[in-house]
Amino acid sequence: MHDSNPLRRARRTPTFSGSLLALLFWWQSLSPTLIPRSWVTQTIIGAICLATGYAIGTLAGCGAYRLLQRSRRLPNSVFSRRGRIVLIAVWLVAIVVGAKLWPGWQNEQRSLMGMPFIVWPDGVLASALSTVAGALLVVVGRGVACVAAGLKRVIQRHVPSIVSVPAIALLIVVVVGIALGRAAVLPALIAAVHSMHASVNEKTVEGIVAPESSAVSGSRASFVAWDTLGRMGRTFVATATSKQDLAKFHGTNAGLVEPVRVYVGLHSADSAEQRAQLAVRELERAGGFDRKVLVVWVPTGTGWIVPKAAAALEQLHRGDTAIVAIQYSFLPSLLANFIDTGLANEAGVALFDAVHARWSKLPPDRRPKLVLFGKSLGAAGVEASFVGADAASSVANMVARTDGALIVGGKQSNPIHSQLTRERERRSPFWQPIFDGGRSVRFLNRDPHQPVLDADWPAPRIVYLQHPADPAVFWNARALGWPPEWMAQPRGFDMPRAMRWFPIVSGVQAVGDLLNMLAGVPPGFGHNYSSRDYTNGWASVTRPDGWTNADTERLAQFIDGVPGDESEP
Incomplete structure (x- = not known):
């Protein structure tokens, strides 16, 4: 019965x-x-x-x-x-x-x-x-x-x-589920997420106050109002490296200048193009085009600028730098990647094009070095302006229009990253590609067994920092049904020996890694990049004359003591 x-x-x-x-x-x-x-x-x-x-x-x-x-x-x-x-x-x-x-x-x-x-x-x-x-x-x-x-x-x-009754039953369940999801559940969920993080964006971190220096946005002299910068923008400009901070590392005030930090928040202008144009005017006002190094910086999803990476650049060049960034979202990168799709690319293209147009009008002997930086979701925004038909054309685009780039923890599926990995030299592993002998682009990490490349590395230099065990870089949905290439031998130094692929299970584990990639993982592993990573990266891209490896190590130890999170708050 x-x-x-x-x-x-x-x-x-x-x-x-x-x-x-x-x-x-x-x-x-x-x-x-x-x-x-x-x-x-x-x-x-x-x-x-x-x-x-x-x-x-x-x-x-x-x-x-x-x-x-x-x-x-x-x-x-x-x-x-x-x-x-x-x-x-x-x-x-x-x-x-x-x-x-x-x-x-x-x-x-x-x-x-x-x-x-x-x-x-x-x-x-x-x-x-x-x-x-x-x-x-x-x-x-x-x-x-x-x-x-x-x-x-x-x-x-x-x-x-x-x-066919089973077909009708299945069809009803699927149609009703999709209809409810699209009409009610998904929009309500997205609205709730936006509302929650929008309120966080309006807050100011305790102890952060409007800056007095005219070299940064949000000051009285600035074209960008303090209350429009957002939580991450206010923290970034208010904690700019001072001459006193520079002197702590360099030991003297001689030759030190106050670095420029320009930031335009979501509420500072109505569109990415308008924010980019405002950022250029702000750079001109603050003297950013008169500095030795000018960095177009694409932030993470929340609008976060990595404090230790910024401080390392400014200390490396004795403060003779300018950083410019515009906010495109206030959601954490993991959420912004799905909800605010494409905004990082839009912001990266708009800002670089606006800055490059103004920079190109300067006499060649007065132009600062034009460099790019992007971490995590920001890495996609860095690449967006230069994507060509293949790796060679993409690299050529970047080399022709910039003086270098530092790209940290970018997804392997990003267009140029994917091209470089796919067209790498056969002797190089998936997680550390070598393209064109490392002439313009090199992938760096803390692996003690990195392949030795030609010491003569002409500028412009493009550096990809990526840990072999960074889930944000490597995991994707293909792991559900196909063994990922980065699991093949030889593996990176930080990959566990007992790790193995299994259909579907590896996909579930991948989601766990992505959600767990910052939970308790120390700097230098996973998606948590360290002071040494950023210092080595900047020293590789924009090494000053006379700078030594010992100087890089000393600076890395100094940056360890700089306040600020090393992963997206």
Whole structure:
């Protein structure tokens, strides 16, 4: 007799095929990835993988059962019962072994990154709770399936049998889900996210006050009003490197000048083009075109300017610098990448074109070095002005119109980054491409075994800083069904040896890494770039005359003490 109670049906004995694949998926979820995980994160990832494996296994099992049924080769009940007993035993052993293996894999990675070790209770919690949470997800999923089956029966009573009832049921569920999502859920969610972060953008960090220096935006002499700069802009201009800060490193006030910092917020003008034009007028007012180095800086999604990267540039050139940036969003980069799609590119193109047009009018012997900087989402904005048909033409565009670029933690899927990776020399790994022998572009990181390139590196120099274990750079949706190339040997020095690809599971782990990439990861790993990264990068792109590697190391240690977050707040 047919059981019409959906709750009772949802609690029925799990299917053998579903439980088997759930075990395989759950076990694979224990393997390490680019970012160390806490037991809470592992519980979530393990539960999702378990439930996903169960769903796929059950569907596959249903198909196999029907084929066996037609061929009259169904296994007898004794075989099925013994198989379930064996599977339960294997599950219990896997939970115990996983509770021991998982902490070991995690601590191997944490040791490399200098992170605190996890202890054995963490392994027990991750192993046990992930299976319990996964089982609950399975029950919920079976409940949803029962509801769909009920819908199917209702349709059968009202629709002619000639029509495919499962197809109609599925179509109704999909159409209703999409309609509700597009009409109500998604817009409401986006509006809520914008509202929350808009209010944060209007706030000012405690202790931050309007600057007095005319060399920065937001001052009394500025064309850009203080209250239009946004939270990140106000912090950036108010914490500009002073002559006293420069003297702390250089030991003297001789030859030091106050650096220029120009920032135009979202509320400073109505469009990206208008903000760019205002930024150029502000640069002229502050004397930015009279400096030795002028940096067109594309911020991250929130409008954040990396404080240690800015301070490293200014100290490197004794303050004879100007930084110009415009805000294009107030959402964190991870959200802005999906909600404010394309705004980073629009802002990057508008600002560079406006600055370059004014810079080009200067006599060649009076032009500052025109350099680009972008981190994370800002990296896409840096590349947007120079994309050509292939890597060679893109690099040629950048070399012809700039004096160098420092691009940090940009996605591998960004146009030029993708071209350089795809057209790299065959001897170079995916995570550290070598293009054209490193003549104009080089990928740098902290790997002690980096390939030796020609020491004669003519300007302009384009530097990509990327950690091999940076999820923002490498993870993408293809990991769901295809092994990522960066997992192949040889691997980067910060990639765990036990990391392995598995269909679907690796995609779930990728999402976990992206959400977890800044949580507790120390500077110099993952998406958290360090003072040494920025100092080495700037010294590579715009090295002053007489500057030595010892100077770079000394500056990196000094920048470590500069206040400010090293990852997007």
